[in-house]
Amino acid sequence: MAANREEGGGRVATVPPNETESELKLVKRYLLLGIVMRILDHDIRVIGASGMKLPRFYETLLRGIGDRVLLDMADMRRTFRQQGIKIYEEKREKDGLHAQYVCRGYHHRFFMLWGFVKAESELVLKEYMSGAAS
Numbered sequence: 001m002a003a004n005r006e007e008g009g010g011r012v013a014t015v016p017p018n019e020t021e022s023e024l025k026l027v028k029r030y031l032l033l034g035i036v037m038r039i040l041d042h043d044i045r046v047i048g049a050s051g052m053k054l055p056r057f058y059e060t061l062l063r064g065i066g067d068r069v070l071l072d073m074a075d076m077r078r079t080f081r082q083q084g085i086k087i088y089e090e091k092r093e094k095d096g097l098h099a100q101y102v103c104r105g106y107h108h109r110f111f112m113l114w115g116f117v118k119a120e121s122e123l124v125l126k127e128y129m130s131g132a133a134s
Contacts, residue, residue, distance in 0.1 A: 019103040040066045
């Protein structure tokens with residue numbers, strides 16, 4: 001772990017350690033799953049208001065995916081607690097998704113452009129629809 005060291009009577013802060021690639025992937029995945037849940041909720045509302053022939057079937061399908069996403073998010077929160085990770089701010093802004101989090105006591109920022117978020121969210125949804133997620 002990085003620490004402060006004394007030099008010439010003053011304190012010089014060293015650079016905090018970077019989060020590991022697996023920790024960064026975990027944060028990214030968790031943020032994407034939150035977006036996927038918003039997409040699913042929106043699509044369920046749209047299906048309910050549409051004139052589709054089988055709205056209950058599609059709603060049930062999307063709700064089932066949503067349940068699996070929520071379970072995965074709960075597992076990830078447990079992993080966050082074990083690894084000392086906490087996402088404390090998430091902002092949706094014009095340019096993209098901004099997040100701030102603590103990892104092992106050090107603060108980090110994470111950013112994804114909306115085009116990237118959309119593409120990655122589609123991939124995540126495809127994983128869940130094929131049964132490969134978790």
